[in-house]
Amino acid sequence: MQFRILIVCSLLFLVTNTMIAQETYEKKPFELSGTISDKTTSKKIYLSLRTRTPEAKPIIDSAVIVNNKFLFKGFISEPTEAYIYHSRPMARLGFATLFLEPKKLDLTLEYNNFNTAKLKGSKTHDEYSLLQKLCKIPLK
Numbered sequence: 001m002q003f004r005i006l007i008v009c010s011l012l013f014l015v016t017n018t019m020i021a022q023e024t025y026e027k028k029p030f031e032l033s034g035t036i037s038d039k040t041t042s043k044k045i046y047l048s049l050r051t052r053t054p055e056a057k058p059i060i061d062s063a064v065i066v067n068n069k070f071l072f073k074g075f076i077s078e079p080t081e082a083y084i085y086h087s088r089p090m091a092r093l094g095f096a097t098l099f100l101e102p103k104k105l106d107l108t109l110e111y112n113n114f115n116t117a118k119l120k121g122s123k124t125h126d127e128y129s130l131l132q133k134l135c136k137i138p139l140k
Contacts, residue, residue, distance in 0.1 A: 028076065030103060034070050046060060047083070048083045079100065079124035082099070084107070096115065098119050099122050099125040101123070
């Protein structure tokens with residue numbers, strides 16, 4: 001009798017974990033449209049992110065800058081940390097950390113100062129920005 005209960009509990013555990021795993025990795029579309037200051041000489045801008053999927057492969061995408069505007073489209077399953085930069089390697093001329101969400105997002109950048117990047121539409125990014133500001137307050 002105890003053996004049957006153990007088997008039933010094990011099966012329920014496996015079914016529940018399978019359902020949660022499928023729910024967690026369901027990919028939804030995101031759209032990141034952006035504007036970059038008119039001082040740009042770059043013709044491309046890059047976006048790098050790592051999704052939390054079983055493969056967990058990093059994704060690097062590029063978009064062409066036309067009339068100081070660019071657009072990235074893709075799929076993510078949850079809020080995802082990403083980096084946007086305008087040259088390779090990204091450390092050379094700067095980059096910005098973003099938290100993308102599966103929805104439409106708007107980004108405003110200055111060509112020579114990605115630290116002033118403003119992302120609209122991501123609650124996760126808003127929380128990240130607040131945390132960054134709080135970390136800069138000196139401890140008394």
